[in-house]
Structures are given as C-alpha cells and as structure tokens.
Amino acid sequence: MELSQNTPLTLPLFLLNDEIETRNIDMPDLVLNVTLDETLLANLCQNPRSDESVSITLDTYDLEVRDVTFSALATGSHQAQLLLNHGPVLSAVLSDESEQVFISPPVEMMPTFDLGEEVEED
Numbered sequence: 478m479e480l481s482q483n484t485p486l487t488l489p490l491f492l493l494n495d496e497i498e499t500r501n502i503d504m505p506d507l508v509l510n511v512t513l514d515e516t517l518l519a520n521l522c523q524n525p526r527s528d529e530s531v532s533i534t535l536d537t538y539d540l541e542v543r544d545v546t547f548s549a550l551a552t553g554s555h556q557a558q559l560l561l562n563h564g565p566v567l568s569a570v571l572s573d574e575s576e577q578v579f580i581s582p583p584v585e586m587m588p589t590f591d592l593g594e595e596v597e598e599d
Contacts (some may be wrong), residue, residue, distance in 0.1 A: 488569045490579035508541040531561040
C-alpha cells in the first residue's frame with residue numbers, strides 16, 4: 478500500500494472474536510476512512526523496531542457500517558487508532574463504549590513523498 482498526503486486511507490474492520498480468522502475479507506463489519514494529512518502522514522513514516530509498535534489516535538475519521546448488526550455505531554461513541562508495526566505494517570483498531578473491538582487486517586505499506594519539485598525536461 479502506498480500512502481501520500483491528502484489522500485484517503487480506507488481500511489476494513491472486523492469484530493474481534495473467535496470467528497475472525499474465517500471471515501471473508503470482502504465483507505467487513507465496518508469501514509474506516511481517514512484522510513492522510515501532513516501530521517498523520519509524518520507519524521506513519523516511522524518504521525518501529527521489531528519489538529516495538531506505534532499507536533496513533535485518530536481525531537477525525539468516517540465510519541461506514543456495512544453489517545446492520547452494528548448500525549448503532551453510526552451514532553454511538555467510538556475511538557479509532559492506527560497501529561504501526563515493524564515492516565512497516567499498518568492496521569487499525571476501533572473500540573466502542575460497550576467494549577467491542579474491531580480490527581483491520583495488517584497491510585504492508587510504503588509512504589511516498591511529493592516534495593513539490595518539478596522535473597524539468599530539456
């Protein structure tokens with residue numbers, strides 16, 4: 478996955494339970510959408526050591542409910558974080574007020590940089 482500034486990041490979320498390993502990746506319970514601003518992208522440009530991880534709390538994000546079982550989340554209270562592990566490997570975690578936890582599958586990523594430099598052609 479390539480990441481660049483001012484682009485959307487969309488991650489599927491699945492309820493963390495005993496059945497998670499058998500779930501269809503194309504049928505998430507929720508979808509987390511966040512725009513990668515300069516600060517968030519700077520945080521994602523880290524590559525933690527193999528025994529470390531970085532947790533980034535998201536202040537602004539959109540949540541799409543794909544499974545009606547969880548429709549209360551559309552108006553309820555919840556908190557989302559991005560987790561960055563060695564690789565770098567990115568995943569998301571969302572928890573709600575009833576202590577349900579939703580996670581995304583881990584995704585290998587590579588931030589890309591646009592330094593605003595124009596390439597001149599002769």
